[in-house]
Amino acid sequence: MFEGHDTTASGISWLFYCMSLHPEHQQRCREEIQGILGDRDTIEWEDLGKMTYTTMCIKESLRLFPPVPGVSRELSKPVTFPDGRSLPKSLVLLRSHQTLTRWSLLLPQVFDPLRFSPEKSAQRHSHAFLPFSAGSRNCIGQQFAMNELKVALALTLQRFELYPDPSKLPIMIPQIVLRSSNGIHLHLKKVI
Ligand code: HEM
Incomplete structure (x- = not known):
């Protein structure tokens, strides 16, 4: 339940919140989706690969x-880094997935989908961005999750404009899954 449902519920909720805060990106996604779907109100498998800007968002x-x-990971053996520093066996490491450092240093808190343009992505190490973890125990549902996020966003933006509720801005609480302690409240306006 946690891995297959709560994760994507969290991802969709925070994605809608981001879209509500950034009407210019929201509109660009909507135009991309309208261009792909036309008059259709359902999504075909082939549509998913065409949502380039939506995927960046x-x-x-x-x-x-x-x-x-x-x-978190527990070291099964000591690790020694190239500079000579080392970590002992049995140490438990916690890795944060919020990527606000290194390649995202330029205004890291700013929502900027262009960080994920094909050119910029090619300049980075594949492990610089790890929302689904990496290695032998990475997320087996990541393709499914990305597709679910695309479908949810596409069918929602096709029908609604999303606006934030300034009186109830979310308060992030990182638990096993990222949540908001007061919910995520948005206003919806029907797209005419
Ligand atoms: C946005 C949505 C999702 C995110 C961000 C996410 C993230 C992650 C992360 C970070 C891990 C590694 C956990 C660890 O190493 O301790 C993981 C593992 C896993 N995920 Fe996901 N996940 C998502 C959606 C899904 C979905 C939709 C499914 C199933 C349909 C799924 C199934 C799994 C499973 C079974 C594992 C354990 C893999 C293993 O231990 O070998 N996840 N996920």
């Missing part, structure tokens, strides 16, 4: 609001 939302805020 989803990744930027996962960077700022990672549904799984971190993972």
